[in-house]
Amino acid sequence: MAVFTSHIPTRRFGLIDILVIAFVFALLFSVLHLGAGMIIPFSPENQIEISTDPADLPYYAGRSLLRMFIAYGASLLFTLIYGSIAAKSRTAEKVLIPLLDILQSVPVLGFLSVTITMFMGLFPNSLLGVELAAIFAIFTGQCWNMTFSFYHSLTTLPQDLNEAAAVLRLNWWQRFIRLEVPFAMIGLVWNSMMSFGGGWFFLAASEAITVLNESIRLPGVGSFMAAAVEEGNMPAVGYAILTMIVMIVLVDQLFWRPIVVWSQKFKMERTEAIEVPTSFVYAILQRAVFVTWMQKYFFRPVAKAVYGAFNLGARVTGHTAAQLESITPLSYLTAAIKWVLFSVILYYVSQQAYQGCRMIASVGLDTLVEIITFGFYTLGRVMAASLIGVLWTVPVGVLIGTSPRLSKFFQPIVQVAASFPANMIYPFVAVFYLKHSVNFELGSIPLMMLGTQWYILFNVIAGAMAIPNDLKEAATVFKLSGWQKWRKLILPAIFPYLITGCITASGGAWNASIVSELVTWKEDQLNATGLGNFISQVTAAGDWPGIIGGIAVMCAFVVIINRLFWRRLYQLAETKYHLN
Template sequence: MLIVTSAPPTLHRTRRFGLVDLATVVALAGLLFGVLQLGREWSGASRPAIVIDLSPWALPRYTFYSLSRGLLAYVLSLAFTLTYGYWAAKDRIAERVLVPLLDILQSIPVLGFMPGLILALVALFPHNNIGLELAAVIMIFTGQAWNMTFSYYHSLRSVPDDLREVAAVYRFSWWQRLKWLELPYATLGLVWNSMLSMAGGWFFLMINEAFRLGDRDFRLPGIGSYMSVAVDQGRTDAMLYAIGAMTLMIVAVDQVLWRPVVVWAQKFRVEEGGTQEKMSSWFLNWLRRSRLLAVLRQLGRRVGTRLARRRAIRPGPTTQPVAARQPAAWLGVILLALLLAALAFGAWKLTHVLRRVPAVEWGTLGGAAAWTLGRVLLATALGTL
């Protein structure tokens, strides 16, 4: 008797392109269109003060512009964090300069960077909007980068000794140590601090997108300038529209970007003992149902596998730990010398500026500084309660 068996239907069933893939294609097309519009806005003729449309129908476009500046500032902050934090953690001599300098930079308010930064970039790009856009991005950057850099620096300094010994036994190079040990160990803290830093960048959005220097009015299309014009004109309805758009943008960024990243970063958790609540993301689960993204992931894995095969075979473990190779020491010395030279030049220029301040003004500045210090100390005391 011949018995013919067949596998369950689920084994032969393959995912087909469906609504998830259609939505993914539409989203990618919309993103591409938005990037083209953003490039057109940046490369357009210089318009220091544009007319802001207070219609609620203009808010989606303004929201996209503000979100783009925030994301560009975050990319810049992340690059700065990975470079500056690594340098400060690995170079003991440079650490004595870099860490105090970072502490000073995070104490300077956004308004302290604004005048010189805007005038310099506008003069550098006088015929298009690149200067103003870069100034806005960099000012948002100053509200994001410092917290992320301190987090990454402390994570690199607190890698457990047993993990360092494993890396030494396997003779990791500095790049392998960074890729397989230090970055994974610092990922979770960096993700949480990235969320806080991204939120901190929105606080000064009105100042970053609409500001005045003397008799010159600089304005960029965005939620911040929309809110600024609404406040100037006393338009309560427009203020409410802007608050609603800002709220929707923050919630969307949290659900579409940060929540999936937080769920993904849980695999780098190193705490021992105890039970951790399993986190999930509806958007991440939704993306995992996409056939299109699955095909792209498979192609990426194949390319990665082929590239890995071409690399030299990594040596196996040895019984004697071998010190990991670090980047050339002379590179750190040169960078530190350039940084110190830049600081000295800035201090020399600042001295020339301060010489022009009348003696009477110093008393006014001292009193204002005392009031500011008192407010900061009071806020710190209230925050510790």
């Protein structure tokens, strides 16, 4: 009996527990209420009218948040599966990583053009089809950055940890849950925050869909903003911006900040840090008796059951694989099945590629040359935006990441700045540019930076936070300071994270070009010559050959640049600049 009671918390049930329980029930009720609005009847002829009344903003904000978190859950699952396969199989890596380059370069409007009809066909006469298309669009704005981060973390696992896992004979599930995920946790958390912010960036495009000459609006802050811009209703635009800031701050304090504090337990170091991040929400959860009881009597048993099931499955699959390797005919059969599956996939991809090539051929050589020329215009803006982003994010990111005190103060500010959809302030920028006759060919570069520089900043912060405390103490012992400290410790430590940030920022910049090269305010349009502008116009017109041609050219630019430049830098980071 004494053994049992020793685990019962000494704290008593009190006001904190009542507040936690009330919050949990309010959250569950809100999810059910908001989710019910996703499955109402719908048809393109009888669409939902979007109000610009500020009283409707709380409900719209809830619908937007629900889409964001559903998309984030799907992104996290995709990241863990896709990143693991790409990092552990050299054969799969040769296919999956170039494919990831292509996918992150496909604009959100490109995904919407293809998926909106498919999802509406799966759920006819229901709003759920349009909701799933919007969630999928947000998913495409979140998952690529997270996947690159997780993949890069797995490929830079220290050799001594790999050897320890081999000595302990960990199966694939034990290795995944006890080594790989913990090692990648800090980078994954910060890139999750950045990716969540990336989802906000395309919220308006996913909730206010104008594709194939058809306009579909979903209740949400993004569609509210789009309706306000169309009306030229500046007070409504201000209310939408204020609502967005409130949402971002609440999500940061109630969700991301506690996770950042929790993730510090996975930091690799042999000495304890002097300062650690704090969170009042995390402190409340630790003090609440209700949370302790739920953890003991619900979460731990469920986690134990899930862990046991996956562990058993890993043992069975490992044993079966070992047996198959020892039986030559069966190993041949396994190889044959793999080749059949690969051939089927290759045939399907070839068919789709053939149809795409036919559409591109119908564009005409002159138009194709013009699209490629547009690509070089956008390439110049992407390079300028990335370079300017690196110049300021590296020193600022290192300063924030190496100081828990500064991190506590600046994280909410950075989170708001990074998560706030930059295209929501585009109307104000458009008014300023129109009033002062700013050359939009150059003026579009700052707009592109607003949506991409944060990828670099968050990766640099994650890299600086992951520097082991014992290495910092060693640098102090050897009296490293100034440029010498940067050259010997900081830059080598953050280099893999910096390259990851640059790769995702570059891909994000190409994607952001569709909203930064064409900005509308009332009847006025600001146009910058470029591929993003071209894709926006052909998508709105429903010009399928133009859509396919623009997306294909953008994918080609991204893949070639990644192969020739960014991948070589990452190979350097993987072989020379990682903890070992």
